[in-house]
Amino acid sequence: MLLCGLAVLGTLVLIVYELVLRSGPSWHAFGFKFFAARDWDPVNEKFGALPFVYGTLVSSLLALIIAVPLSIGVAVFTTEMCPPALRGPLSFFVELLAAIPSVVYGLWAIFVLVPILSNYVQPFLSRTLGWTGFFTGAPYGISMLAAGIILAIMIVPIISSITREVLMVVPQHQREAALALGATRWEMIRMGVLRNARAGIMGGVILGLGRALGETMAVTMVIGNRPEIAKSLFAPGYTMASVLANEFSEATGDLNLAALIEIGLALFLVTIVVNALARLLVWTVTRGQPSRANA
Amino acid sequence: MPETKKSAPNEIVPPISLRRRCTDHFMTGVAVLTVVLVLVPLFAIFAYLVYRGVGSINWAFLTQTPKPVGEAGGGMANAIVGSAFILALASILGVPLGVGAGIYLAEYGRNRLGDVIRFTADVLNGVPSIVIGIVAYSIVVLYQKHFSALAGGVALAIMMIPTITRTTEEMLLLVPQALREAAYGLGIPRWRTTLSITLRTATSGVLTGIMLAFARVAGETAPLLFTAFGNQFWNLRVNQPTAALPLQIFNYAISPYDEWHRQAWAGALVLIVLIVTAVAAVRLAVRRGTFGAA
Numbered sequence: 166m167l168l169c170g171l172a173v174l175g176t177l178v179l180i181v182y183e184l185v186l187r188s189g190p191s192w193h194a195f196g197f198k199f200f201a202a203r204d205w206d207p208v209n210e211k212f213g214a215l216p217f218v219y220g221t222l223v224s225s226l227l228a229l230i231i232a233v234p235l236s237i238g239v240a241v242f243t244t245e246m247c248p249p250a251l252r253g254p255l256s257f258f259v260e261l262l263a264a265i266p267s268v269v270y271g272l273w274a275i276f277v278l279v280p281i282l283s284n285y286v287q288p289f290l291s292r293t294l295g296w297t298g299f300f301t302g303a304p305y306g307i308s309m310l311a312a313g314i315i316l317a318i319m320i321v322p323i324i325s326s327i328t329r330e331v332l333m334v335v336p337q338h339q340r341e342a343a344l345a346l347g348a349t350r351w352e353m354i355r356m357g358v359l360r361n362a363r364a365g366i367m368g369g370v371i372l373g374l375g376r377a378l379g380e381t382m383a384v385t386m387v388i389g390n391r392p393e394i395a396k397s398l399f400a401p402g403y404t405m406a407s408v409l410a411n412e413f414s415e416a417t418g419d420l421n422l423a424a425l426i427e428i429g430l431a432l433f434l435v436t437i438v439v440n441a442l443a444r445l446l447v448w449t450v451t452r453g454q455p456s457r458a459n460a
Numbered sequence: 461m462p463e464t465k466k467s468a469p470n471e472i473v474p475p476i477s478l479r480r481r482c483t484d485h486f487m488t489g490v491a492v493l494t495v496v497l498v499l500v501p502l503f504a505i506f507a508y509l510v511y512r513g514v515g516s517i518n519w520a521f522l523t524q525t526p527k528p529v530g531e532a533g534g535g536m537a538n539a540i541v542g543s544a545f546i547l548a549l550a551s552i553l554g555v556p557l558g559v560g561a562g563i564y565l566a567e568y569g570r571n572r573l574g575d576v577i578r579f580t581a582d583v584l585n586g587v588p589s590i591v592i593g594i595v596a597y598s599i600v601v602l603y604q605k606h607f608s609a610l611a612g613g614v615a616l617a618i619m620m621i622p623t624i625t626r627t628t629e630e631m632l633l634l635v636p637q638a639l640r641e642a643a644y645g646l647g648i649p650r651w652r653t654t655l656s657i658t659l660r661t662a663t664s665g666v667l668t669g670i671m672l673a674f675a676r677v678a679g680e681t682a683p684l685l686f687t688a689f690g691n692q693f694w695n696l697r698v699n700q701p702t703a704a705l706p707l708q709i710f711n712y713a714i715s716p717y718d719e720w721h722r723q724a725w726a727g728a729l730v731l732i733v734l735i736v737t738a739v740a741a742v743r744l745a746v747r748r749g750t751f752g753a754a
Contacts, residue, residue, distance in 0.1 A: 169560025238494025266679020269728045349484035379588025381682035414686040429594045440586035
């Protein structure tokens with residue numbers, strides 16, 4: 166049994182070892198400049214990961230901007246407002262959203278979401294918000310925006326289920342006290358519940374971010390896969406995970422492979438930090454000291 | 461009558477202002493709206509799957525291998541079987557390790573090392589699946605010199621282990637301490653107690669964890685891209701490239717052919733039906749089982 170436990174530990178060590186070992190050539194060739202250079206040119210063996218880092222960050226942040234208010238709304242509704250009979254089915258449906266494989270999300274996004282975006286949403290956005298510079302360019306549908314939206318749909322179940330858990334450990338007397346002081350239901354939720362659960366909700370959000378950063382298939386299918394940095398969200402982009410998905414099995418040389426693995430290593434390290442942070446936050450809340458969140 | 465009821469407390473507490481009441485109603489509306497916004501894509505996805513998928517599923521789809529581009533017909537039978545094959549390999553590798561690690565954590569893991577392993581499992585759970593694909597590539601494919609079902613199985617096994625470990629641990633901890641003490645009291649050695657008393661009692665819970673991990677990796681595509689790689693033909697050899705349902709869906713979805721798009725929808729429907737059945741079965745089993753509270 167100890168052996169099995171150690172095997173879990175060993176797996177993680179193995180992952181780190183393999184990634185570090187195999188990305189060595191790229192590390193020696195480019196050093197830290199790897200993450201600041203913009204060219205991705207397998208023919209001339211010049212590799213820079215900046216467009217991918219940018220694409221990963223922008224698509225994930227976009228997803229958070231869309232998903233966080235939605236998930237908190239759903240969590241608040243299921244814990245504080247909805248009739249008890251609806252609670253079970255509602256959380257079941259949201260959980261179901263988490264059970265859909267990402268390739269199916271991608272399939273749906275290509276054939277349903279992208280046409281809707283290019284026919285209705287993008288023309289509308291460029292008419293009304295085009296002046297900001299974020300919504301300009303040809304409305305192809307395949308874009309950073311599409312990636313952000315599909316990611317948002319995928320991370321809502323994670324954020325909302327953790328938020329729900331955290332809201333449920335807020336002591337009942339906090340709610341009763343707020344109501345007794347004459348608060349309306351919303352004021353009670355805002356002051357008595359959400360404020361106490363801040364740290365835990367933050368943990369859920371970061372956990373969702375971790376998922377969004379590493380998500381591969383659905384994003385690869387709709388983001389357009391072009392290593393460019395564009396201000397407009399209508400432009401195609403590329404993420405760290407999707408460049409791995411597209412180019413890994415077709416890498417042309419050792420250096421190309423090493424560069425791809427270095428991207429994988431970076432992705433791995435970032436998600437580990439993000440996840441550890443999230444676990445820590447959720448843990449401080451659910452292990453019974455919600456009052457600390459007030460400090 | 462309601463008038464007098466309302467006015468009585470008003471003498472002590474001032475009435476809630478219109479602004480506050482409006483905010484209250486407004487925020488309730490916002491919350492309902494978010495629920496609707498979240499459920500719309502869910503229903504849209506299922507509606508489309510059924511709408512596009514049902515028309516494309518036929519006997520040929522379930523029994524034939526893919527036809528060359530341009531020829532109508534053909535199916536994904538090899539991918540369905542290939543998926544099952546890779547998942548079986550993953551389970552053979554992952555389930556014993558995961559359960560073993562869970563037993564260690566629950567029965568012997570109340571110490572520093574246990575905490576480290578627990579944290580490691582949580583970290584592993586968050587590693588992007590594509591990165592696990594890279595690792596399986598470099599430890600299996602690079603040595604074998606070609607893509608294989610085994611590499612796919614290893615990748616999926618690595619993904620299954622943390623989920624199984626943590627649920628096994630939780631389920632074993634629910635077994636009452638008195639049961640263990642009773643076994644010790646009868647002179648049964650510790651390892652025997654763990655295997656035939658504790659694990660036996662928690663069987664349904666442990667199985668639930670295994671099924672959840674199984675359902676989670678069944679739809680994984682990213683770690684299979686450069687491990688199992690895909691195959692247009694039948695393959696049941698461990699060291700050869702093998703087709704998998706999610707891979708086939710991905711390849712068909714990004715192809716330019718209508719016929720393949722149709723088959724991608726059908727494949728997605730088959731996949732989702734399998735996964736949802738598994739998840740629903742687990743929920744049912746949990747509700748019926750001894751450990752319903754968990």
